[in-house]
Amino acid sequence: MTPLVQSSPFGTALPDIDSYHANETGNPLTDAFSTSTTVHPGGKATPVAEEKIPATYASLTQKPRHGKTAAYIHVPFCESHCLYCGFYRKRYDEGQSRAYADALIAELRSTAESPLQASAPIHAVYIGGGTPTSLEAPDLKRILDAIQENLPLANDCELTVEGRIWNFGPEKMEACLKGGANRFSIGVQTFDTELRQSMHRLADRKTVLTALARLRDYDQAAVIIDLIYGFPNQTMEMWEEDIRTFQGLGLDGVDLYQLKVFSGTPLSKAIDKGRFPPGADLATRARMYARGTELMADAQYTRLSVNHWGRTPRERNIYNHMMKSPSCCLPFGPGAGGSAHGHFFFLETDYDAWRRAVLDDERKPLVTMQRQTAHAELEKTITSELELCRINLGDLGKRFGLPLAETLGTLYEQWERAGLLTHRNGWCRLTTAGQFWQVTMAQLTINYLYDTIFTEES
Incomplete structure (x- = not known):
């Protein structure tokens, strides 16, 4: 050597x-x-002064894009707050669905003719959150139709809808498929009913398995799930059972993620109060990761990245890898982040402020921006x-x-x-x-x- x-x-x-x-x-x-x-x-990056953000963004929108591009659409609602999640923003109720969709579609249309949005193909769209599948079926379809109409999607564009099993039945599944979704990323995290419900995941094991099988059997889109290791009270045997359960479903791919307990989350507070033991320590998480990679290799899954495996050619993992790559990303929705022409930028996280900016002020509701270095x-x-x-x-x-x-x-x-x-x-x-x-x-x-x-x- x-x-x-x-x-x-x-x-x-x-x-x-x-x-x-x-x-x-x-x-x-x-x-x-x-x-x-x-x-x-x-x-490293340098903050752009707040007063200069609107003019800087306006100049960016007039520059055509080059290279690979993704679009990220953020849905801020969840029907419950999972204990470990640091992204929870707003509790969902049915009446918000149409109002959100109206504002998001207006945001998509507002820059549809700009060189930044219209100049080149978009290779991956990710509708994330929050819980996009909380939205009502007609609004999911309207959003997907608006994406097709206002973004120049590549012929082989990966169009992902992220979601959870709870309140995601056949009507919503079929609305997504009719709207052109060709990939679903479902946050299962664990199949163990007791562990799921301790983390405020609402569906039990049987409900999860039934819904995933239904989504798989449409046979019209890649079906991917996330599994997490390192939960409090989760053993190695439970982790192995989760992976084997996934493998038995015949889905298209899986992400294996380690739990990170961030300060301020409900789980962090519950651990501090003694309601839960701490999650797995670093050494235990390392061993669980290694065991996961071993089980995936033994079952002949294709390694797509450090944390992601595919079973069929239908799963390409395009968006996830692009976000780790020097790609452009166009953001839409409250709290979404993006990048273009050497700049990072983030949209208003407050849902009502975002709607007012889009509908009343007719402007892109940017709140922060950073200029990247030459490297x-x-x-x-x-x-x-x-x-x-x-x-x-x-x-x-x-x-x-x-x-x-x-x-x-x-x-x-x-x-x-x-x-x-x-x-x-x-x-x-x-x-x-x-x-x-x-x-x-x-x-x-x-x-x-x-x-x-x-x-x-x-």
Whole structure:
């Protein structure tokens, strides 16, 4: 095996590389780092002054898009607040469905002719939340029709409706299919009735299984579910049973996510008050992740990313990967976030304020905006490559005109010794331990580049 780099171009000017090293204990799955990065990895950005946001966004809308693009549509309603969720915004009632759909359709139409929205194909649309499937069937259909009419969808566009089983019956399923949805992402989290209901998931195991089978048997769209490991009171045996239950359903794909208990969520407060034991510790979550990857490999599922597997060619996982990549994203709906032309931006999270801005003021209700650095595309590319469980530093360096293999070589060689990756023919491939620590490794990679070849000014 040849080393990643023969020598460093920085000599003694290298930063304190020890702070980036993984622990070499012989058990990288549980011990590689003392803590994990709990948010999406990323680089630096500069806030745009509030008073300049409208004019800056107006200029962005006049620039045609290039490259891959997604659209994200946020539905802020939920019929209950799952204890672990930090995204809950507004309790749903049936009367809100039409009013929300009216405002969202107006927002879609308001910029339909702009170069930013109309100039190039959109490759993935994700209707997320919240709980989109809470909306009434006619309004789901109206929203999907408006998406088709106002966004230039690619012929093979992935159009996902996110949802949950509760209150998602045949009428709503068929409305989504008639509206062109070709992918459903259903947040199951666990099939265990007692565990589900302790987390305020409303449907029991039998209801979940019946509804998923119904959605699958339409045979008109990919059906994907999320499963979570690390809940309080969840054992390894329960986790294995969840995965085997999924595999027995013959669905198209699955995400296996670890529970992150964020401060301020109902679950965090309940744990602080002693109503629940803490969720699984980091080492236990690592072992549950490894067991999940083993069971998916044994059942011959195709690995699509660090956390995602597909069973059939129908599942492509386009949107999820694009959001880790240097792609453009057009946002719609209260609380949605997007990016274009070197800027991140977020819409008003307050539902009533968002509606007033769209319907009364006839403006895009932006509340924050950040300007990316010149290295944002590389940062996102590093993240997206590691998300696919591999990276080629030499090829990436040639693409961006930077000595990435030389700069990162010493660090990646140490990670190889620690058991986080292997290196062959220019490709660094993450081991199971590396896959578990992928977010941390991506963030450390970006940080290291800022300590070496990136400058603050760029």
